[in-house]
Amino acid sequence: MSEKIILVWFRNDLRVHDNEILLEAIRKADKVLPVYCFDPHYFQTTEAGNHKTGNIRARFLIESVANLRQNLRNLGGELVIAHGHPAELIPQLAEQYHISEVYHHREVAFEETGISEQVEAALWKMKLNLKHFIGHTLYHKEDLPFPIKDIPDSFNTFKKKVERDSAVRPCVQTPEAVMTPEIIDAGEVPTLEQLGLNEPIADPRAYRFVGGETMALQQLEQYFANKSTAATLKKGSSAASKLSPWLALGCLSPRQVYWELVKHEVSINSHPLMLELLWRDYFRFMFKKYSSKFYSPAGFKDNAPELATNQDELFDQWKNGQTGVPYVDACMHELKITGFLHNSCRQVVAAYLTKTLKVDWTRGAQWFEEKLIDYSPASNWGNWAYIAGVGNDPRENRYFNPKTAAELDPKGEYVRLWLNEEAAGDLAASA
Template sequence: MKTAIVWFKTDLRLQDNETLVKALSQSDQIIPVYCFDDSHFEITSYGFKKTGSFRVQFLIESLKDLDKNLRSLGSGLLILKGKPEVEISKIVLQYKAFKVFAKREVAYEEKQTEQLVQKELFKLRCEFETFSTSTLYHAEDLPFSIKDIPDVFTNFRKKIEKESTIRNIFDRPEHVNSIDIPEADYPTLDDLDLKFEAIDSRAAMHFKGGEDEANNRLKYYFFQTKKISSYKETRNGLVGSDYSSKFSAWLALGCISPRFIYHELKKYESNYGANESTYWLIFELLWRDFFRFMFKKHQSKMFQASGINSEKEIPKAISEKLIQNWVDGNTNEDFIDANMIELKLTGFMSNRGRQNVASYFCNDLKLDWRFGASYFEQQLIDYDECSNWGNWAYLAGVGNDPRENRYFNIEKQATLYDKDKSFRKLWLNN
């Protein structure tokens, strides 16, 4: 029996999962595994947890959903905890696996982990193959090589829209041949040195992890309510669940793929018509692609103070008090405070809020942007390393922005987007 391991990471789905499809086609049986990587639960050099409580709760819900769906096909999910290079090697030895299949990474730390795993597997004469499963456009279909990708989004978008096509999705497998997989044993929050935090009842949306929930949200936002047809007008909202698609948390863990969203959107457009709003969702998915390809191109530079803009002088200031006041929503700027309290108590913040609090952190407080990005990494349910660090670098003026100074006038923004103060009243009146 040819046994292969499918190492799930941030691709927690059965629909449109090339890694899973290729593993099934090349082996007699597979072992789906997920490893809680010890390094994901440490405190970073910026003083924040790499993964906070809200994100872990969403992750465990997503894994339980994946396990349930795999079991319905005759398989299941084997849960590991430790260093992936050690734990996956143990499973390879135990079951004499000939190959490990995994999602291809692009960000610096994730690439390092991937290389450590590959090195250990090489010693065991076990192959390691990765697949690009996270983007709307496949890296191989780009009209330029990675090193030649334009650093300005508009140039990237125009060329890609003109010269590239989006691939079809991979069907969900009908059956998965596996070894007998024991009931999944998930680490507790205590095991991960985290405390349970209940999500505040004022949350814009109560996210629940998993592919089933992702599909439910898509059906609701597209076909049941047709909210997608007014997305461009409402996307800068601050209160409630429907001003934006809210797909980001499921996209971050790969519970749904951007290509699946795209093809469902095309079905929607053929039934109900295309407009600026339906296009705008594709535009946002393109931004997501852009940041992933930037990380592939610039690698560790995206995490350095000067980013890809070595000319720019970066504030070296580290004021624990200023950072803590920002985290706690105690800056005396009511619009900033309301957004930061929402993030602290729910693990979510609107796109408009994120841009404002990041601009305030970099331009008004004049602090090292990486501390802000690191807090977001800990706190956001929808944390995605490329979008998070890419957007922070962009707002700090060291990323992909041709403009010299991306400064937000907080008072003007608050008046524009929270005219009646309903958002501020919601979060500032305890």
């Protein structure tokens, strides 16, 4: 009798801890074949002339995939790294390694689900099954107090019902060992140059995010180690955690973060980090409910915002940090240099683009897609639609006044840091 081999297709779940598909494959099969595909779709140039994936996020991805390979090797396994379209590569590998079944985590955005459907159709022709798992959210879909189609459009209603009626499942255990078939060619981790991108410019003002599960768990540990008292923890800041890039690529499990909060006996429901996890869940479930409507200028309200006539000129001023509004410009410079922005900054610049400049909000969402190191489709497009007033906001004509930036930066320190090139030079000299 031939051995059973399951192919585990990694996408945005680049970890070995709390990874149900990996653990389930190990339990059900004699051997597993872990695979990651660098899909050229994500490294193309868009119609607007932007990179779909910018160099800062691409570097973080490369590091994360390399770390996943190392962690699998530490367990006795290996990660096959392939380059090309998954709908072509996965069936080829399935045939080459006599695969019995393919496992993967289900996505929600239409591009990602479209790729899954292509893979599923190709495998179906080979009489192979693509098994879907749910592993990107804090709350499992089946544990929600309502079906997806009835999820409240109000976040506050969603939050109250979930906190009252749902429970977070325990993390699944980390495998003790991974057995793979004899691998002929495991492939190489690409360089940025091979992906058509340049190395990011080093800047002493930029926090250096390093991709991978190992760094993610270290960052989580450091976040709690830096909080010396329970009182400080209760006032903890999700922004200070800087966990979102690792959460976006699945280097860190949302449940792992939750149970760390429980372990440290913080007030769960009022903690900013818990709020961040709930917003992530909410937008993913909203994408399941409304699908591609989130990509339409009219959102799911069938009423696109009024637009200015000189769209290109205004958008270029905004993206280049040349609006003349210091706080907005400082935020845009930080985004370009670091790939990261505090959520308050994101709200300010999004509101300014859509409400003051009256530029199509989808252009801003596309710019964030390229630049953000923690980009994920549901959170990015969901938040932009929310700010633009065409998404999940029960209040009509919502407006975040960019003048409130004075409250965010009362001494002007943030503006001076990101708009003063001499300050950046001084930092470089002292480094």
